[in-house]
Amino acid sequence: MSKIQASKIHRQFQVNNDFGKKTKLTVLDDFNLQVREGEFLSILGPSGCGKSTFLNMLAGLDKQDGGQILIDGKLVSDRSFDRGMVFQGYALFPWRTVLENVEIGLQIRGLEKKEREEIARYYLAMVGLTAFANRYPHQLSGGMKQRVAIARVLAYQPDIMLMDEPFAALDAQTRETLQLELIRIWEADKKTIVFITHSIDEAILLSDRVAVMTARPGKVKEIIDVSLPRPRSEEIRNSSEFAQIRQYAWSLIKNEVTKAQGLQESIENDQGRIMVQPILSLQQKFKDMIQKRIGGHNEKIG
Amino acid sequence: MRKLANFFTGSLEKTIGLILFIALWELAPRAGWVNSTYLSPPSAVVSALIALLKSGDLIKHLLISLQRALVGMAVAVSFGMIFGLFIGYFKKIEGYLDALFQSFRQMSAFALFPVFILLFGVGELSKTIIIFWASLWPILLNTINGVKNVDTLLVQSAKSMGASQKFIFLRVILPAAAPDIFTGIRLGGSYCVMSLVAAEMIGATSGLGYLILYSQETFNIPDMYAGIVGLAIMGLGINYALKLIEKSFSSWKQGVAVGE
Ligand SMILES: Nc1ncnc2c1ncn2[C@@H]1O[C@H](COP(=O)(O)OP(=O)(O)O)[C@@H](O)[C@H]1O
Ligand SMILES: [Mg+2]
Numbered sequence: 001m002s003k004i005q006a007s008k009i010h011r012q013f014q015v016n017n018d019f020g021k022k023t024k025l026t027v028l029d030d031f032n033l034q035v036r037e038g039e040f041l042s043i044l045g046p047s048g049c050g051k052s053t054f055l056n057m058l059a060g061l062d063k064q065d066g067g068q069i070l071i072d073g074k075l076v077s078d079r080s081f082d083r084g085m086v087f088q089g090y091a092l093f094p095w096r097t098v099l100e101n102v103e104i105g106l107q108i109r110g111l112e113k114k115e116r117e118e119i120a121r122y123y124l125a126m127v128g129l130t131a132f133a134n135r136y137p138h139q140l141s142g143g144m145k146q147r148v149a150i151a152r153v154l155a156y157q158p159d160i161m162l163m164d165e166p167f168a169a170l171d172a173q174t175r176e177t178l179q180l181e182l183i184r185i186w187e188a189d190k191k192t193i194v195f196i197t198h199s200i201d202e203a204i205l206l207s208d209r210v211a212v213m214t215a216r217p218g219k220v221k222e223i224i225d226v227s228l229p230r231p232r233s234e235e236i237r238n239s240s241e242f243a244q245i246r247q248y249a250w251s252l253i254k255n256e257v258t259k260a261q262g263l264q265e266s267i268e269n270d271q272g273r274i275m276v277q278p279i280l281s282l283q284q285k286f287k288d289m290i291q292k293r294i295g296g297h298n299e300k301i302g
Numbered sequence: 303m304r305k306l307a308n309f310f311t312g313s314l315e316k317t318i319g320l321i322l323f324i325a326l327w328e329l330a331p332r333a334g335w336v337n338s339t340y341l342s343p344p345s346a347v348v349s350a351l352i353a354l355l356k357s358g359d360l361i362k363h364l365l366i367s368l369q370r371a372l373v374g375m376a377v378a379v380s381f382g383m384i385f386g387l388f389i390g391y392f393k394k395i396e397g398y399l400d401a402l403f404q405s406f407r408q409m410s411a412f413a414l415f416p417v418f419i420l421l422f423g424v425g426e427l428s429k430t431i432i433i434f435w436a437s438l439w440p441i442l443l444n445t446i447n448g449v450k451n452v453d454t455l456l457v458q459s460a461k462s463m464g465a466s467q468k469f470i471f472l473r474v475i476l477p478a479a480a481p482d483i484f485t486g487i488r489l490g491g492s493y494c495v496m497s498l499v500a501a502e503m504i505g506a507t508s509g510l511g512y513l514i515l516y517s518q519e520t521f522n523i524p525d526m527y528a529g530i531v532g533l534a535i536m537g538l539g540i541n542y543a544l545k546l547i548e549k550s551f552s553s554w555k556q557g558v559a560v561g562e
Contacts, residue, residue, distance in 0.1 A: 059462045081464040091459035095477045095554045105463040107473075136554045156463065 003072065003160065003192045004035035004058065010066030011053055027053050029217035031067070038190045042203035044253065045213030046260035051196045054218075055164050058194060059085045071160070081109060084158035088165040090145040092137040098148050099124065099133040105156030123151040126185065143174035147181075154185065160192045167202065179205060180234060187231050200249050204242060205232065212252045215259035222252055342524040347531060350524035359513070360532055367498060367509040368536060370426070374433025375494050379487060382438050386445025386483070391475065396446055403443060411436035411497045415504065424505035429498075436497035437490035444486025448479030481555075484548040491544050495537040510536065 009031040017023045027050040035041050045051050056062035057069055060078040069076045071083075084105070092101050102120035111119070124130050127147040137145055146166055153161055167175040183206060186193060197203050203210045210224040226245060228236055236242055324344050331338035342350070354360035389396050411432050418435075422428040452475050460474045502511025510533045517525035 056458075059458075061458050061461060078461070079464050079466070083462060083464075085459065085462035087455060087459065089455050091455045093456060093459075093474070093477075095480075095552075097554075104460070104473075108460070108463050108465045108469055162462075 002034040003037040003039075004033070004194070005070040005073075006031060006033045006054070006057075006067070007069075008032065008067035009054065009057070009064045009069065011050065011057070011062075011064050026217040028064070029219060031219045033211055033220050035192060035194055038192055039208045040186055040193045040195065040206055042195045042197055042207040042210045043213060044197055044200065044203045044210050044249065045218060046215055046253070046257050047198060048260060049213045049216050049256070050218035051198075051213065052164055055085075055162050055194065055196055058160070059083055059162050081156075082159035084153035084156065084161050086146070086149050086153055086161065086163040086166045088168050090137070090142075090149050092145055092148055092152075094137050096136075097133065098129060098135050098137070098140070101137065101148055102152045102155050105152055109156060119155050120151070123155040124148075126154065127151045127181065141174075142170050143178060146170065146178060150178075150182070150185075158191070160194065163193065163195045165196050165198065168198070175202075176234070182206065183232055200246055200253065201237065204228075204245050204249065205237060210249065212249065213256070215256045221256065224249055224252070339523065342527050346524045347527040350528040351531065354525065354528055360528070363508060363510050363513045363529070364532055364536060367502065367511065367533070370429055370433060370501070370509065371494050371498050371536075371540065374430050374498070375437055375491065377430065378434045378437040378441055378490055378494070381434070382441030382486065382490070383445055383483060386442045386486075387449055387471075387476070387479070389442075390446040390449025390479070391471070393450065396450065403439070407439040407443060411493075412500050415500065419505070429501040429506070432501045433494050433497050437494040440489035440493060441483070441486040444482045444489070445479065448482025448486075449475055451482070452478040480551055484544075484551065488541065488544050488548065491540050492537070495533070495540060499533065 009028050010026070011028040012024045012026045014022055015025045031050070031054065033043075033054075043051050043054070053062060057064055058071070058076065060076055060080060060083065093104065096104065099117065099120055102124055103116040106116040106119055121130070121133065124133055127150055129144060129147055129151065132140065132144065137148070140148070149166070167178050170178065179202060186206075195203075195206060204226055207226050210226060211220045212222050212224065213219065214221045224245060228239070228241055228245075327341075328343045328345060330336045331341045331343045351360065389399060414435060415428070415432050418428040418431050422431060456474055456478060457470060460470050465474070498509075499511040499514075502509035503515045506512040510529050514526050514529035514533070517523070517529060
């Protein structure tokens with residue numbers, strides 16, 4: 001049986017369109033996905049295709065308008081102790097020390113202070129932050145903050161870890177370090193992870209399977225099996241299998257990025273970001289508009 | 303030694319304006335620039351202060367003023383915080399009440415004093431109410447704002463860990479809004495002292511405001527200034543106490559670093 005089974009998910013939001021009128025924006029439509037017990041699954045898709053929206057539903061923070069999501073065969077409930085979420089924006093509590101931040105999930109579960117601290121210290125050590133236990137979040141770098149957030153989720157032992165572009169805001173170096181740490185941690189106890197990213201490389205490096213999404217309205221376009229051996233290390237990036245999968249993933253996602261370009265930014269391939277193609281005809285039109293204005297102005301001055 | 307010298311030059315820099323002001327104040331009536339009947343020099347004010355301290359009058363009036371200020375503040379803080387937290391939490395209510403609150407806030411407590419007297423008489427009740435009214439609005443509005451502006455990511459984070467509504471309210475929203483609430487309380491504290499004086503100048507027979515007005519009416523000018531100085535000291539004291547409380551609640555902002 002699948003751990004997570006999402007079928008025919010539909011979600012739309014009320015938004016103001018360009019003219020300030022209320023319209024419906026369909027973000028997810030006919031979205032189907034099955035996540036297996038204990039697998040590391042990445043969802044890869046262009047910005048704005050509905051990745052966070054889906055993850056929020058898994059976390060019980062949002063509700064679909066149609067379709068259903070089953071976790072362990074049961075409908076998702078809004079309060080549950082078996083999911084843990086890592087946000088791109090860290091979501092640490094600024095008035096709590098690092099240690100207290102790691103403890104909070106355990107506090108919610110009603111553990112005594114002593115037990116909480118013991119567990120929290122163990123996971124702080126796992127992410128290499130023992131020395132920073134008494135610091136406050138604002139005294140940490142972005143990478144350290146995200147480590148705290150990961151330790152916090154690990155500490156309360158959820159069945160499923162949900163990660164929403166957790167490394168997207170970090171610099172390349174820190175990101176690579178954390179990717180490898182995550183691999184190490186996950187390979188040690190194989191909890192189910194649903195990991196969202198818009199980096200092809202990151203998805204392939206980490207995952208057992210990569211679900212590639214279409215541009216909005218988002219659905220799963222295809223699932224790529226990443227049959228790279230484990231344990232994985234940095235070097236695997238240079239292997240020919242890795243290159244092949246990357247090539248294939250890129251061919252799948254390319255069109256979707258082009259479709260999404262009109263809306264927002266893009267996907268990363270191995271060379272870094274693919275920028276939005278300049279639309280030359282439009283640029284010429286803008287130039288003419290400005291030229292006309294300046295020309296008219298000059299005439300008046302003259 | 304160096305440190306001590308630095309300390310003195312440091313304090314000198316900070317207080318130089320005050321020292322110059324006192325010197326000028328002393329000089330003006332003595333040199334005859336200002337009629338000394340209306341402006342007593344600080345030396346005379348200090349001796350008046352000492353006399354008032356010795357007779358016990360100053361302490362008596364100060365304690366009464368302080369009591370009024372504290373009662374008014376306490377009611378304003380509890381009322382403002384409870385309603386502020388409630389209204390901020392249920393954003394819909396806030397929308398309905400916003401215009402009303404904004405107009406109430408603009409309504410000066412001094413302008414309303416006659417109304418309070420009509421309704422509640424000239425006794426302690428209307429004094430407490432004017433102080434309450436003046437300090438309530440900054441506390442209430444800042445609390446509402448603080449709750450409204452709590453980072454939704456923090457609430458979501460707590461929710462994703464399975465937190466109950468109670469946990470979210472007490473352990474996320476309340477601490478997240480605390481800095482704003484304290485800003486409101488400190489602002490309320492200074493409004494409280496201002497309105498206290500007004501309250502004590504109408505129909506009172508005790509308190510520093512009464513002492514000031516009475517001394518002026520009986521032409522005991524050094525006593526009047528002594529009362530003004532006493533009031534200033536009380537205001538500073540209240541502000542300082544509120545600062546201390548605020549600091550103990552937001553020590554994380556200074557951030558004590560332990561263990562490198
Ligand atoms: N609460 C909301 N109200 C209105 N629009 C929303 C809301 N949440 C998301 N959207 C819109 O839905 C689309 C998908 O959002 P999201 O799931 O965050 O995309 P991403 O794949 O980048 O994570 C975006 O266009 C976003 O603007
Ligand atoms: Mg997102």
